Amino acid sequence: MTDFKTLRLLDKFRWLFIKMGIDYDMMRKILHIKLTMDERKVPTLFNQNKKKDNQKYGYIKSLWIYMLFGLILIPLMGFGQNFLFQMSIAFAMIIFLIMTSLISDFSSVLLDVRDKSILSTKPISAKTINAAKFMHIFIYLSYLTLALTAIPLIVSLFTQGIVFFILTGLEILLMNLFIVAITAILYIAILRFFDGEKLKDMINYVQIALSLMLMIGYQVLIRSFEFVNLDMVVSFHWWNLFLIPMWFAAPYELILHGDTSLLTVIYTILAVIVPIISIWIYIKLIPTFERNLQKLLSTSKSKKEKNNRLKSFLLTIVCRTHEERAFYRFAALMMKQEREFKLKVYPSLGFSFIIPFIFMFTFSRGEEVDYASSMSYLNIYFSMMIIPSAVLMLGHSAKYKAAWIYKTLPLKDYTDLQKGSLKAFLIKLYTPLFLVLSIVFSYIYGIRIIPDLLAVLVTSWLYTIFCFVMMTNKLPFTKPYDEVNDAQGWKILLLLLPLGLLVGLHYIIASQITYGSTIYFIVLFFINILIWKLVFKSKK
Amino acid sequence: MEEILTITNLTKSYGNKEILKGIDLHAARGEIIGYIGPNGAGKSTTVKLILGLEGDFGGEIKLFGKSIGQDQIDYKRRIGYVPEIADVYDNLTGYEYLTFIGQLYGLELEEAADKSKSLMELFGVGEAYHSRISSYSKGMRQKLLIIASLIHNPDLLFLDEPINGLDANSVMIFKEILTQLAANGKTIFYSSHIMDVVEKISSRIILLYDGKIAADGTFAQLKADNTEGTLERIFNQLTGFHEHQEIGEKFVSVVRGGQL
Numbered sequence: 001m002t003d004f005k006t007l008r009l010l011d012k013f014r015w016l017f018i019k020m021g022i023d024y025d026m027m028r029k030i031l032h033i034k035l036t037m038d039e040r041k042v043p044t045l046f047n048q049n050k051k052k053d054n055q056k057y058g059y060i061k062s063l064w065i066y067m068l069f070g071l072i073l074i075p076l077m078g079f080g081q082n083f084l085f086q087m088s089i090a091f092a093m094i095i096f097l098i099m100t101s102l103i104s105d106f107s108s109v110l111l112d113v114r115d116k117s118i119l120s121t122k123p124i125s126a127k128t129i130n131a132a133k134f135m136h137i138f139i140y141l142s143y144l145t146l147a148l149t150a151i152p153l154i155v156s157l158f159t160q161g162i163v164f165f166i167l168t169g170l171e172i173l174l175m176n177l178f179i180v181a182i183t184a185i186l187y188i189a190i191l192r193f194f195d196g197e198k199l200k201d202m203i204n205y206v207q208i209a210l211s212l213m214l215m216i217g218y219q220v221l222i223r224s225f226e227f228v229n230l231d232m233v234v235s236f237h238w239w240n241l242f243l244i245p246m247w248f249a250a251p252y253e254l255i256l257h258g259d260t261s262l263l264t265v266i267y268t269i270l271a272v273i274v275p276i277i278s279i280w281i282y283i284k285l286i287p288t289f290e291r292n293l294q295k296l297l298s299t300s301k302s303k304k305e306k307n308n309r310l311k312s313f314l315l316t317i318v319c320r321t322h323e324e325r326a327f328y329r330f331a332a333l334m335m336k337q338e339r340e341f342k343l344k345v346y347p348s349l350g351f352s353f354i355i356p357f358i359f360m361f362t363f364s365r366g367e368e369v370d371y372a373s374s375m376s377y378l379n380i381y382f383s384m385m386i387i388p389s390a391v392l393m394l395g396h397s398a399k400y401k402a403a404w405i406y407k408t409l410p411l412k413d414y415t416d417l418q419k420g421s422l423k424a425f426l427i428k429l430y431t432p433l434f435l436v437l438s439i440v441f442s443y444i445y446g447i448r449i450i451p452d453l454l455a456v457l458v459t460s461w462l463y464t465i466f467c468f469v470m471m472t473n474k475l476p477f478t479k480p481y482d483e484v485n486d487a488q489g490w491k492i493l494l495l496l497l498p499l500g501l502l503v504g505l506h507y508i509i510a511s512q513i514t515y516g517s518t519i520y521f522i523v524l525f526f527i528n529i530l531i532w533k534l535v536f537k538s539k540k
Numbered sequence: 541m542e543e544i545l546t547i548t549n550l551t552k553s554y555g556n557k558e559i560l561k562g563i564d565l566h567a568a569r570g571e572i573i574g575y576i577g578p579n580g581a582g583k584s585t586t587v588k589l590i591l592g593l594e595g596d597f598g599g600e601i602k603l604f605g606k607s608i609g610q611d612q613i614d615y616k617r618r619i620g621y622v623p624e625i626a627d628v629y630d631n632l633t634g635y636e637y638l639t640f641i642g643q644l645y646g647l648e649l650e651e652a653a654d655k656s657k658s659l660m661e662l663f664g665v666g667e668a669y670h671s672r673i674s675s676y677s678k679g680m681r682q683k684l685l686i687i688a689s690l691i692h693n694p695d696l697l698f699l700d701e702p703i704n705g706l707d708a709n710s711v712m713i714f715k716e717i718l719t720q721l722a723a724n725g726k727t728i729f730y731s732s733h734i735m736d737v738v739e740k741i742s743s744r745i746i747l748l749y750d751g752k753i754a755a756d757g758t759f760a761q762l763k764a765d766n767t768e769g770t771l772e773r774i775f776n777q778l779t780g781f782h783e784h785q786e787i788g789e790k791f792v793s794v795v796r797g798g799q800l
Contacts, residue, residue, distance in 0.1 A: 026644065029640065029643050029644065030644075033629065033632065033636070033640050036632065036636065037629055037631050037632060040631045040672075113627065114627035114628070114629060116593065117593070117623055117626070117627050118627060118628070118629065118641075119644070120591075120592065120593055121591050121592075121593065121616060121619070121621050122616060122641070122644040122645060123613045123614055123615075123616040123617040123644075123645065123646070124613060124644060125613050
């Protein structure tokens, strides 16, 4: 175990901690262990062929994306004098990014139940343990904040002056305190009323939303520089009182513009007082928090399984054998309930929903589109971008070791398992998405496109089986997620290429042949049945 | 004999649910106490209260002659604990984890390293000392936990199903370790559902049932007070459970396709 530079820096503040009655040496030991473990978040067991420093600074390396986001802050923080508007937007972005990353990356730190049984049984005061926990989060939050704001801050030092620079630095510190306290208080509230599983679900959804937003945000950002208009004039209204980023923007008006109107002063006071109060509340609530944390260990309330006759009937049509139905249900449950799978697949699911529209608007920019005759609805093909990665992920699971049951089951081969899980993906994840897209597209382009949509749907089935055949790991839920490596990433990119061909083929058939789409749909439908039969020919 | 642990009228509730309904308990130096009871009787709650993992209890807990209360941590230096479901920072190696724990108990790094290395070797898991705990087998993990609970030479030990996952030879070593520890004046609370083991190693048995102490005494005394012969039967008798045969028969009949 190597010593950490961060900890050596922290050593300089030893006196401060000792003054607060914290056993500094003990806290340092705990932090040391925590940081060591963080370095190993990727279990080396499966990564032994990778170079060592690749994993070592994994987190630090992941920060470049935040540095990139930080660049967006430059026009807001570095130029212009319309502080109330600019800084509100800037702080809104910073708060959003830091808070979402806190929830998705540091929830495990805040909610680590191991701490209780391992650390609390040792002769260490609760104060020291909590200080270690807080400093652990604080260290990472500092990295994150620095990555995000360092460049804009330096730019602002030259363009806006030293006062602005210092003020921003102080405010960012206050804001971080506020974010940590608010997030923790949020958890305390959730844990108070719900059980641990609910909280884990909520964190999972925040993570999904964050990844989705980063994906879309990236797409929107490159297209939206013309929207940025720094001449917006914002005036105070009483309801702005609830706009937290505005509190932090007000001190600039007060100090740099000398605006001493009542609301500016109130906001400035709020910006200082509220973070301090919230952190005080948090400290007061820590014991409650620790107690409720135990809920994370408790079993959640069991739900009664509903039995829907229509559903079971439809399922007998989709899956012919008894085993296949069982595996279908199993795969559907895994996709619905395994948080890691959701985190890996659901963001791209949302992205697949957006991407046809993004393409539609990008390609048609500046032109009038006649939706009654346009064929740009073929952009719906790009919703299939989710299929290769989803089929890949289907082979993986956090609980991959549980796959030993497959081997103990009296199965001839695994075709039922494979068929069942692919069908579960198509029916439970892809088709709902496609249906919603179809409804929206039918609304835009008219019902004339329904034969085309049907053809696209059967193409997606064909494409799914094609992707499945190309995968090396064909058994669902049998590999850990760490084994998804770069080679497979390239494979997914390659698998996306045929999509373009499919669009072209469809375009030619639909535009050259009368009733082309309908014929195409019928032909594809039967090819589908044939191919699925061929691929899953039972080895009897 | 010197009294290590004295519990007087201990009560504890979660909300409206009363878990402990007044427990009185004394433990002296060198005793191995078999601490048994059905699931949910309050065994682990008692241990958690003693260790300060939970608060807000009624009555008094005295350890090493002093009453434990808020913000007292020093007594924990003299306690070792093997929990039943043990959380471990398993992305650390055995060496890293054990020295960390040792240091938390106030040992120097070198001392903790030497000690844990020797103990791992003696327990036959020396070769895994520098491997990640996540790669350990169940038995190796259990041995690590046992070592972690003993590394600071505690005077009072709480063991909850400590032999879970150990092979027969390791169990023999472990039983001998317990005997030696007791001979050296350590007090051991041994909690388990395996009655044969409890019967053999305990110098005294305390049976907890429904938040109260249902029996307290040596195995011989328990046998004298109850008509049944083995601790298992005494356990059944004291917890008022007799339907095992009936339930077992029904169970098998359902397995064979019958109706309840």
